[in-house]
Amino acid sequence: MINPTDELRPPTRLMLTPGPSCVSPRVYRALASPIVGHVDPWFTEFMGGVQVLMRRVFQTQNHITFPISASGTAGIETAVVNVLEPGDEAIVCVNGTFSSRMADIAERTGAKIHRVTAPFGRQVDPQDVRAAGQGRKIKFVGLAHGETSTGVLSKLEGFRQVADELGALLIVDSVATLAGVPLDVDRQRIDICFSGSQKAISAPPGMAPITVNTRIEDLLRNRKTKVQSWYFDLTTVMNYWGKERTYHHTPPVSLIYALHEAMRIVLEEGLEASWERHRQNQAALIAGLEAMGIELFVRNPADRLPTVTSVVIPAGIDGAKARARMLNEFNIEIAGGLGDFKTTMWRIGLMGYSSQRANVLLFLDVLERVMLDQGMKLPVGAGIAAAAESYAHAEPVPVGHGD
Amino acid sequence: MINPTDELRPPTRLMLTPGPSCVSPRVYRALASPIVGHVDPWFTEFMGGVQVLMRRVFQTQNHITFPISASGTAGIETAVVNVLEPGDEAIVCVNGTFSSRMADIAERTGAKIHRVTAPFGRQVDPQDVRAAGQGRKIKFVGLAHGETSTGVLSKLEGFRQVADELGALLIVDSVATLAGVPLDVDRQRIDICFSGSQKAISAPPGMAPITVNTRIEDLLRNRKTKVQSWYFDLTTVMNYWGKERTYHHTPPVSLIYALHEAMRIVLEEGLEASWERHRQNQAALIAGLEAMGIELFVRNPADRLPTVTSVVIPAGIDGAKARARMLNEFNIEIAGGLGDFKTTMWRIGLMGYSSQRANVLLFLDVLERVMLDQGMKLPVGAGIAAAAESYAHAEPVPVGHGD
Numbered sequence: 074m075i076n077p078t079d080e081l082r083p084p085t086r087l088m089l090t091p092g093p094s095c096v097s098p099r100v101y102r103a104l105a106s107p108i109v110g111h112v113d114p115w116f117t118e119f120m121g122g123v124q125v126l127m128r129r130v131f132q133t134q135n136h137i138t139f140p141i142s143a144s145g146t147a148g149i150e151t152a153v154v155n156v157l158e159p160g161d162e163a164i165v166c167v168n169g170t171f172s173s174r175m176a177d178i179a180e181r182t183g184a185k186i187h188r189v190t191a192p193f194g195r196q197v198d199p200q201d202v203r204a205a206g207q208g209r210k211i212k213f214v215g216l217a218h219g220e221t222s223t224g225v226l227s228k229l230e231g232f233r234q235v236a237d238e239l240g241a242l243l244i245v246d247s248v249a250t251l252a253g254v255p256l257d258v259d260r261q262r263i264d265i266c267f268s269g270s271q272k273a274i275s276a277p278p279g280m281a282p283i284t285v286n287t288r289i290e291d292l293l294r295n296r297k298t299k300v301q302s303w304y305f306d307l308t309t310v311m312n313y314w315g316k317e318r319t320y321h322h323t324p325p326v327s328l329i330y331a332l333h334e335a336m337r338i339v340l341e342e343g344l345e346a347s348w349e350r351h352r353q354n355q356a357a358l359i360a361g362l363e364a365m366g367i368e369l370f371v372r373n374p375a376d377r378l379p380t381v382t383s384v385v386i387p388a389g390i391d392g393a394k395a396r397a398r399m400l401n402e403f404n405i406e407i408a409g410g411l412g413d414f415k416t417t418m419w420r421i422g423l424m425g426y427s428s429q430r431a432n433v434l435l436f437l438d439v440l441e442r443v444m445l446d447q448g449m450k451l452p453v454g455a456g457i458a459a460a461a462e463s464y465a466h467a468e469p470v471p472v473g474h475g476d
Numbered sequence: 477m478i479n480p481t482d483e484l485r486p487p488t489r490l491m492l493t494p495g496p497s498c499v500s501p502r503v504y505r506a507l508a509s510p511i512v513g514h515v516d517p518w519f520t521e522f523m524g525g526v527q528v529l530m531r532r533v534f535q536t537q538n539h540i541t542f543p544i545s546a547s548g549t550a551g552i553e554t555a556v557v558n559v560l561e562p563g564d565e566a567i568v569c570v571n572g573t574f575s576s577r578m579a580d581i582a583e584r585t586g587a588k589i590h591r592v593t594a595p596f597g598r599q600v601d602p603q604d605v606r607a608a609g610q611g612r613k614i615k616f617v618g619l620a621h622g623e624t625s626t627g628v629l630s631k632l633e634g635f636r637q638v639a640d641e642l643g644a645l646l647i648v649d650s651v652a653t654l655a656g657v658p659l660d661v662d663r664q665r666i667d668i669c670f671s672g673s674q675k676a677i678s679a680p681p682g683m684a685p686i687t688v689n690t691r692i693e694d695l696l697r698n699r700k701t702k703v704q705s706w707y708f709d710l711t712t713v714m715n716y717w718g719k720e721r722t723y724h725h726t727p728p729v730s731l732i733y734a735l736h737e738a739m740r741i742v743l744e745e746g747l748e749a750s751w752e753r754h755r756q757n758q759a760a761l762i763a764g765l766e767a768m769g770i771e772l773f774v775r776n777p778a779d780r781l782p783t784v785t786s787v788v789i790p791a792g793i794d795g796a797k798a799r800a801r802m803l804n805e806f807n808i809e810i811a812g813g814l815g816d817f818k819t820t821m822w823r824i825g826l827m828g829y830s831s832q833r834a835n836v837l838l839f840l841d842v843l844e845r846v847m848l849d850q851g852m853k854l855p856v857g858a859g860i861a862a863a864a865e866s867y868a869h870a871e872p873v874p875v876g877h878g879d
Contacts (some may be wrong), residue, residue: 075518077525078740081506081733090513092726103484104730105508108680110493110809114800115478115486122480142682143546143707150707178706198755271726277511279545279682279728301704303581304546304553320548320814323495323674325509325682325731330484337481370584397517407512411723 083305086400087427089436090408091221091249092145093271093278096331100251102277103334108326117318123329124314126336130251130274130344131266131284133258135283137307139314140332142324145248145269148173148281151305152244152265153215156289158298159183161212164205164241166190166197166232168221170411171246175215182301184212193223193414194371194383199231206239209467213242213264218256219249222411224383224420225376226254229261242288248272251282252339253351253380265284270328272349273380275425276335279328321395335425350470351379354428358382358421361437364459365444365451370418380424383410386417387449392435395443403439433460489803490830492839493811494624494652494784496546496674496681497827499712499734503679506737511729519590519729520721524734529719529739533654533677533747534669534687536661540710541687542717545727548651548672550683552578553669554649554708556618559692561701562586564615567608567644569593569600569635572623573814574649579756582618585704590614592786596626596817597774602634607701610643616645616667619773624653625814627786627810627823628779629657632664645691651675656754656827657740668689673678673731676754677784678828679738726853738828753873754782757865761785761824761867767862768847768854773821786813789820790852798846806842 088095096104109116120139128138141147147447153175157163161184168191181187189205191197202214214236219226229245236243242264250256251266252275258266265285271278285307293308300306304322312319339347355377359369362384370383386392392409393416399405410418423433437456445451491498499507512519523542531541544550556578560566564587568579570593582589592608605617617639622629632648639646645667653659654669657677661669668688674681688710696707696711703709707725715722742750758780762772765787773786789795795812796819802808813821826836840859848854 074524075521077528078743079525080740081509081522081737083509083512083522083733084516085510086516086820088513093511093513093729096511097607101508101510104813106484106486107488107504108491108496108499109486109489110491110496110811111681112811113487113489113803113809119484119486122478122482125480143550144726144728144785147546147707150705174706179703181704181706211615221710243651245684277730278514278726301584301585302553303577303584304550305707321674323545323547325680325728326496327680328728328731328732330486330684331730335482341480370805400516406516408515415695 084404085195087405087432089421089423089427089432090406091420091422092170092269092424094275094422094427096275096277097210097338097426099338100331100334104277104327104331106330111323112318120314123333126333126340127282129340130336131258131282132256132260133284135258135284135286137290137311140270140329141281141283141305142322144278145279145281146174147305148248148267149246149282150302150305151283152267154302154305155293155300156183156213156265157182157184158241158296162187162209164202164214164439166188166202166214166216167222168197168225169193169220170216171248172217172220175246175276188218192248194225195226196227196376199235199410200313202235203238204243206235206407209243209254211239214239215244219247219254219378219380221249221381224371224378224381226250226378229263233262247461249378249380252344252347254378256350257361258284272324273425274332274335274339276332277328279325280332325472346470351423351428353464353467353470354423354430354433355379355382356467357433358423359462360463361433361456361460365441365456382421382423384419384421386419389449390444390447392416392419395447398443399439405439430464487704487807490808490835492826492830492835494823495827496823497673497678497830499678499680500741500829502553502741503734503737506775507680507730507734509733514726514729515723520553523717526736529736530685532743533739534661534685535659536687538661538687538689539694540714543673543732544684544686544708545725546684547681548684549577550708551651551670551672551686553581553705554651554686554710555670556582556682557585557644557705557708558703558710559616559647559668560585560587560694561691561699565590565612565742566615567592567605568778569605569617569619571600571626571628572596572620573619574651575623576648578618589783595818596629597628599628599630599779601704602638605635606641609638609644614642614644617642618647620649622650622657622781622783624652624784626780627774627784629781630654632666636665643705652781652783655747655750657781658751661687672736673735677735677738677742679735680731682728683735749873754826754831756867756870756873757826757833758782758785759870760836760863761826764836764859764863768844768859773858782812783825785824787824788820792849792852793847793850793871795822798850801846802842805858807844808839833867
């Protein structure tokens with residue numbers, strides 16, 4: 074029992090969840106640096122550096138690129154409320170909780186939202202989007218590049234093509250993918266792309282990087298109605314993050330420091346190296362899980378999101394009890410499923426600073442122990458051996474993120 | 477020129493602005509503590525402690541009391557978008573930039589907003605609110621307890637009485653007052669009260685403490701339409717900050733740690749002692765400024781906000797140049813005016829950890845130097861002597877916040 078007035082003494086967890094990921098000591102040091110005022114000339118210059126790094130991470134030249142002063146869900150809200158006006162129609166590809174959330178948020182603008190669905194665990198078919206948009210004036214096609222709730226990665230090219238055919242914008246939620254999975258905003262012609270600070274970038278939670286292109290700038294200039302949210306209104310926030318640096322609201326200065334340091338680390342490693350590290354660590358994790366007889370929720374390997382691995386909890390295992398034991402005895406957090414999958418799915422995140430060889434090996438070892446103790450029959454050591462074998466066949470990548 | 481990839485090296489500023497205020501080393505230490513997951517059982521228990529402390533700071537028993545995952549302006553947005561539905565009417569008392577912002581935000585809901593104004597530098601007259609509400613169905617009366625843009629404190633009692641007569645709710649922006657100025661949410665019967673983390677509480681910016689009473693809970697339950705913002709929707713956010721701790725969005729864990737520590741410090745000092753410290757330090761500041769012949773913007777002493785002192789820049793002084801010199805040579809930041817007062821007003825904040833005797837004395841000394849160097853005729857040493865005289869007549873209070 075924590076007494077409310079006691080000194081803060083959090084446990085030191087290894088977060089192998091779909092966010093937040095663990096944070097590098099370098100990022101904690103930046104986080105605790107002395108704050109300055111939000112219109113201090115030093116800070117307004119520093120903001121420019123944050124934007125330069127963020128453009129590199131998103132791979133874009135977009136002028137309007139900055140961190141929203143709120144968490145990843147605010148990225149969804151900012152994207153859709155700035156684009157939509159009453160009477161508009163849009164398509165959202167729904168294959169999990171977070172893409173469904175995009176549709177829910179968009180509906181609150183009064184626009185008509187067409188949900189094009191796929192069974193959870195699979196990508197939406199761009200052909201279904203084409204059919205849904207036929208003969209309609211569709212403002213945007215929105216989707217989650219990585220669906221955190223199920224561990225599905227969607228290929229963007231087909232959606233871009235259909236959006237072009239429909240004369241629609243493309244909005245991409247890259248919360249679970251940015252810096253962990255190949256993504257190139259300009260080359261892939263994404264009109265709005267947003268992410269979260271606490272995933273593969275491994276800054277603390279509380280900011281949502283966003284980038285919007287000149288098509289969106291034009292659209293914002295030509296809106297007939299005011300954006301319904303004042304706080305998330307890009308037309309005015311951009312006076313602060315734009316050349317003028319005009320006060321709009323007080324941003325979370327400390328989180329911006331931390332995000333800057335986290336992006337420095339990502340760029341020192343290099344995006345390609347980071348993607349490869351995420352790929353290799355997930356490959357080893359999957360090899361280990363499969364050797365232990367655990368079934369992957371996403372059946373088609375090509376649909377698997379490298380940062381989040383979803384598995385079916387084996388029959389006979391109490392998933393919540395297993396998670397509690399990992400947390401309480403080993404300080405390791407993994408996530409359960411969301412919604413319908415609450416009791417049948419585990420989600421294992423290997424993102425950013427958490428995506429390290431040591432963590433994969435430790436997790437497989439601990440998972441084996443927990444499952445053995447719940448009476449499951451397992452070939453002892455098979456999981457960790459399969460992971461080691463997987464690493465043995467890969468080109469070595471640096472141990473971690475920021476090391 | 478900062479190179480974007482350079483290590484973060486912020487200057488160490490003394491922030492005597494209307495926020496952010498300086499942050500105690502204890503709070504920085506909490507800020508940099510290891511993060512945990514947002515549904516980690518340790519964290520969901522810790523959240524309860526944060527809420528206990530926040531209720532003490534607001535002086536309320538309200539169940540729905542928590543920090544919004546965004547900055548102070550989001551407090552305004554959360555308050556008004558949760559209460560208003562299309563077709564509603566409300567009154568906002570406008571006597572500065574931030575109360576005007578409340579009206580702007582409220583208008584984006586489609587509700588009809590009546591602005592009852594006072595000249596900047598004065599309180600709105602509750603009698604004018606009564607007149608504006610006569611014969612109308614007014615959902616709420618909203619006002620800024622402390623108007624940060626002008627340094628005006630409004631007495632709440634008259635507004636509560638008029639709101640009662642009109643059958644309206646009372647929404648109070650306490651961004652510039654909470655923990656620095658007497659405020660008692662339950663005794664003063666405020667229906668929604670919100671603040672910012674970075675003012676007299678002296679946590680880093682990025683969170684907005686809010687508390688709402690059971691009248692608002694009932695109203696939320698009986699809404700006919702969905703709240704237009706998903707991110708700020710109290711009906712669902714409260715499933716996370718309520719007993720269930722059901723995931724809504726990922727909150728800024730690090731900022732919550734820091735806010736907890738900052739509130740501990742406030743409560744260790746005691747609210748009454750903190751109010752008295754703010755009062756005494758402003759009294760000394762004002763004594764010093766007046767001895768230097770500087771005119772206060774708020775003419776009526778009873779209207780002055782203890783946390784923010786607004787002054788008329790003396791004729792012959794280049795205000796922006798003076799501020800730049802204080803910043804560049806002495807690392808002291810004060811603020812200019814907003815809007816029409818951009819070039820004619822300085823705003824000096826003495827809030828939270830920044831409200832210390834040493835800072836008042838240093839500021840008066842530096843201000844004198846800067847004004848002398850701009851050719852102003854001043855009785856040398858008069859400002860600092862008057863401040864010392866003011867302190868000599870006061871009951872000693874502890875030196876600072878967290879010491």
